[in-house]
Amino acid sequence: MRLHSAPKSGNGYKVRLLQGLLGTACEVIDYDTKGGETHTPEFLERINPDGRVPVLELDDGTMLPESGAILLYLAEGTPYLPEDRVERAQAFRWMFFEQFALLPNLGKPRLWRMRNVEITPQREAELKGLFEAGYGALGVMERHLQGDREFFVGDRATVADVALYPYPRLCPEGGYDLQGYPAVRAWLERIEALPGYVPPPT
Ligand SMILES: N[C@@H](CCC(=O)N[C@@H](CS)C(=O)NCC(=O)O)C(=O)O
8 A cells, every 4th residue: 555645744643643643654645735746637637636734655556546435445344343233333423524624624714824925914814704603613622521421432532533633743733722622732742642652744
């Protein structure tokens, strides 16, 4: 297997994190997303028509894009994918939530800062909306974790935690402040204490 990724990609990091927790690894091929390397005709045709990473290349040459799909593929048959039907559906629920509510709102401010994007009045207005929605999504996580819940589904770390972890962990790089989210911060620390934990890209 090979992982097509990018050095600072939070979505690529999800995959490396799960691999670390599972005690596995594979070759990583990094692309310069800012430089357009994931939009060349060759990449679009051979690797992912969506022009994004991560993409897991399986041993038979199959290309599997989308971080959530990759996590589910890798977690199959491991304790990170619950066997119970309801718990598994709950794990999917949080993975869908991550893609809709966390990734765009927590990821974009970080991306703009990393790329030194000029903050025009229009982007300023967009940022306001992103922070509002992003803090709302962090509030959902905070409420879910309040009480004695240690992980998002059941009583152990699952693929849902792996999918949810990177963007809340990285969002201060985009200007977020997690001070008002103590349950989320405690959960981040629990993930960091898991055997095989892989630190985020710096
Ligand atoms: N829904 C996708 C999002 C993937 C994504 O946005 N990848 C970014 C890097 S984190 C990328 O490849 N950006 C390059 C581009 O959009 O041109 C996933 O979860 O894998």
